[in-house]
Amino acid sequence: MAQVVTIPTRPARVAALNNRYRHHAAIRVLGDALRDPDLGRVAMVSSFGADSVALLHMISVVDRNTPVLFIDTQMLFPETLAYQQEVAARLGLTDLRIIRANPTSLAATDPDGDLHKRDTDACCDLRKTAPLNRALGDFDSWITGRKRFQGETRATLEFFEPDPAGPRIKINPLAHWTARDVADYIANNDLPRHPLVAKGYPSIGCAPCTSPVAEGEDPRAGRWRGQEKTECGIHFVNGKMQRIVPSQPAAFVPEDGLPVIVRDTGFGPEDWTGPILDLAPDADLDDPNLHLMDAPMIRVSFPSFSDGRGFTLARRLRVAGYKGRLRAQGHVIADQFPMARRSGFDEIEIDADLARRQPWDLWQRSAGSLSYLNRLGRKA
Ligand code: SF4
Numbered sequence: 001m002a003q004v005v006t007i008p009t010r011p012a013r014v015a016a017l018n019n020r021y022r023h024h025a026a027i028r029v030l031g032d033a034l035r036d037p038d039l040g041r042v043a044m045v046s047s048f049g050a051d052s053v054a055l056l057h058m059i060s061v062v063d064r065n066t067p068v069l070f071i072d073t074q075m076l077f078p079e080t081l082a083y084q085q086e087v088a089a090r091l092g093l094t095d096l097r098i099i100r101a102n103p104t105s106l107a108a109t110d111p112d113g114d115l116h117k118r119d120t121d122a123c124c125d126l127r128k129t130a131p132l133n134r135a136l137g138d139f140d141s142w143i144t145g146r147k148r149f150q151g152e153t154r155a156t157l158e159f160f161e162p163d164p165a166g167p168r169i170k171i172n173p174l175a176h177w178t179a180r181d182v183a184d185y186i187a188n189n190d191l192p193r194h195p196l197v198a199k200g201y202p203s204i205g206c207a208p209c210t211s212p213v214a215e216g217e218d219p220r221a222g223r224w225r226g227q228e229k230t231e232c233g234i235h236f237v238n239g240k241m242q243r244i245v246p247s248q249p250a251a252f253v254p255e256d257g258l259p260v261i262v263r264d265t266g267f268g269p270e271d272w273t274g275p276i277l278d279l280a281p282d283a284d285l286d287d288p289n290l291h292l293m294d295a296p297m298i299r300v301s302f303p304s305f306s307d308g309r310g311f312t313l314a315r316r317l318r319v320a321g322y323k324g325r326l327r328a329q330g331h332v333i334a335d336q337f338p339m340a341r342r343s344g345f346d347e348i349e350i351d352a353d354l355a356r357r358q359p360w361d362l363w364q365r366s367a368g369s370l371s372y373l374n375r376l377g378r379k380a
Pocket of ligand 1: 073075116119120121123124125127128205206207208209
């Protein structure tokens, strides 16, 4: 008789990992995580920011061949780029991967490099989240340098957590470290500091969106100062951020045979390279073989303009707790854009012919006819 093997769900794996490593020190969590079969292929993601050198040093001690992903948003301080090279060379990291935005998407969506002035969420999505998600497609888990002390949004951080943006697990070895722990580790190991730390930057991101912090302020107060935004989208999904519909639609020319993706920021090319789970509008959400909650993207087909079953399906997925990317595909028109967004879809995939017949300004007008900005702040 065939043996039945039960594969634990991701939340169950995360709970077991947190339990297993509960009393471990950071370096032990890091070392064991790289070999733990529950975590699969592991990469580290580093901004080479203010505190990054501590965790980078640990990884170089444990296994300097670990893939390290560095997101170059092409908006970073020159000091960060120089520091990245200095630290990587000094620690002997052998598999540093520099991640950048897709040039086609960049040219279509932010040709003048000023999207951050109009819509920081869209800019972070273009320059950080999308490229990182693409790069993480090769991995099952990733290591971050986040810590509880870094602000309210991280106050309950654990060593392991499900990645809300995909099927992976995030590993936070320094979750319980204090600012003093980090400073001591850096001093004790004689590691170089990011040069901007001495100039009042305890948290360092892109140059246009980072300012110095005054004594007594939250260390991350200089990030997106004056905005409600607190995270870049890599670590933050479906929170209370608000998106702004840009006043100028992105320049994008639909091409026959290629899909056109409709998002809040306008039309754009396909830039998703991860796996997609395709669902018919009458799919059985109770089918355990679908593993819906682990799918990084679900695409729901709309076989005709009058078939609204896909909207109901999307709503049911969101109510059930689906946090991944949700795309409508096929016969959806501009008038249905508000309904699609209200149902929980993030984007719509149409063909070039429909995109030409219904240009972006129609979709934008349709979106603007409702209390659009409030809707986008929906909780998942
Ligand atoms: S931090 Fe600012 S410049 Fe960098 S990607 Fe986000 S919005 Fe754009």
